[in-house]
Amino acid sequence: MVEADPYNHAVARFRDALVPDTPVKxxxxxxxxxxxxxxxxxxxxxxxxxxxxxxxxxxxxxxARTACDPAGHALAAQVYHLAARTLIKLSAPPYAWVAAHQAEQSAVASGDLCAIADARRDLVSLFHRAADYGKARDLAARAADTLRPELPGAGPAAWGAYGALMSTGAIAAARLEDRASALSMLEEAEMASSRAPRLVLSAGHVVTYRIGVSIILGDAGTAIEHARRVAPDEIPTVERRAGYYTGVAEAYTLWGKTDRAVRALLIAEKIAPAEVRRPNSRRVIEDLLHRDPHSNLSGLRALARRVSVTL
Incomplete structure (x- = not known):
């Protein structure tokens, strides 16, 4: 059994900021x-x-709500985009939808290519999490068609946002077993990573999405092959580096190599405990416990207790 999310206070603060009961000074x-x-x-x-x-x-x-010119709207879009991404991480999709809608409005008002790509990515993520995979894939594809002609003259941040959008769209395409679209989007993301700021989108970031796509398509071995293409320390952000290890753990679980899966989860927890508390990681832990309810795998039961997963 997976227990309730532990971040209720943070989510409540977000909710009240996004939809206040009274005027806010x-x-x-x-x-x-x-x-x-x-x-x-x-x-x-x-x-x-x-x-x-x-x-x-x-x-x-x-x-952010007081923005009244293009520069202000561009900053507001960044605030709402980060709000949406954080609420997704905190497993609060209803409020993430509110933030994503406001990010979209601010991005369009700003005319900023990076802000528009970020806002579209938030919507793609949320449609994906609502299991509306067709809408998520098609929204990513349409956004790409709109943004692609503007990219040659764009700055590095816009390339990074575009690549992140394509990476997220690839996951949705994989859910539909649309391998061609998923791989095409990943190729675009990899191309964009060569023009993007390393902290926003590196080749290592894209590898984590290749791992995810391979897992969804049922090819755990290919996921591990992708993982071996990059040294984890070359992934520049803690969030994506932890995502790399949780993806590796899921692949090894599907492959039946449970000891390696547990080791990967423990590394992920050491890097970013919050990532191992997320629903997908907790489902992997639950799966490992179900596969061997009397498991003596080093550290698995203690890890399960720390992230509130019980059988």
Missing amino acids: VSDMSLPLISRAVTKARRDFTAARYAGLADDLAGLVPV
């Missing part, structure tokens, strides 16, 4: 101050510090 913040706060928030996200990040972003949401 907003402190004056200049664009440079907001920009610095957003940069810090992005660093916290890549470091998988989700609970503290939720508090910081909840404080920025009322400020």
Whole structure:
């Protein structure tokens, strides 16, 4: 049995910031101050510090709501985008939908290519999590058709956002067993990674999505082959590095190599405990326990207790 998510307080703060019951007094913040706060928030996200990040972003949401020019809307879109991504990590999709909708509105108002790609990626992620895989795949494909002609003159951040959008779309395509679209999107993501800031989208980031696509398509061996193509230390963000190890753990579980799966999960927990508390990782732990309810695998039962998974 997987117990309830532990981040209720952070989610409640987000909820009240996104949909306040009463008018919220907003402190004056200049664009440079907001920009610095957003940069810090992005660093916290890549470091998988989700609970503290939720508090910081909840404080920025009322400020984002006051945006009134393209530069302000672009920053607001970043706030809402990070809010949506964090709420997804905190397993709170209803509020993530609210943030994603506001990110989309702000992005369109800003005209910023990076903001638009980020907002579309949030929607693709949420449709995927709602099991509407066709909508998620098609939205990613249409967004790519719109954004692709603008990319040659775009900056590195836009390339990174585009590659992340394609990576997420590939996962949805794989759910539909649309191997051709999934692999094509991953190729585009890999191409974009060569033009993107390394912290936003590196080749190592894309490998984590290749692992995920292979697992969904039922090819655990190929997932492990992809994992061996990159040294985990070359993946520059804690969030994606932990995702690499949880993906490896899932592949080894499907492959029946449970001892290696447990080792990968323990490494992921050491890197980013919050990632191992997420639903997919907890399902892998539950699967491992079901496969061998009397398991003596080193560390598995203790790990299960730490992340509130019981049989």
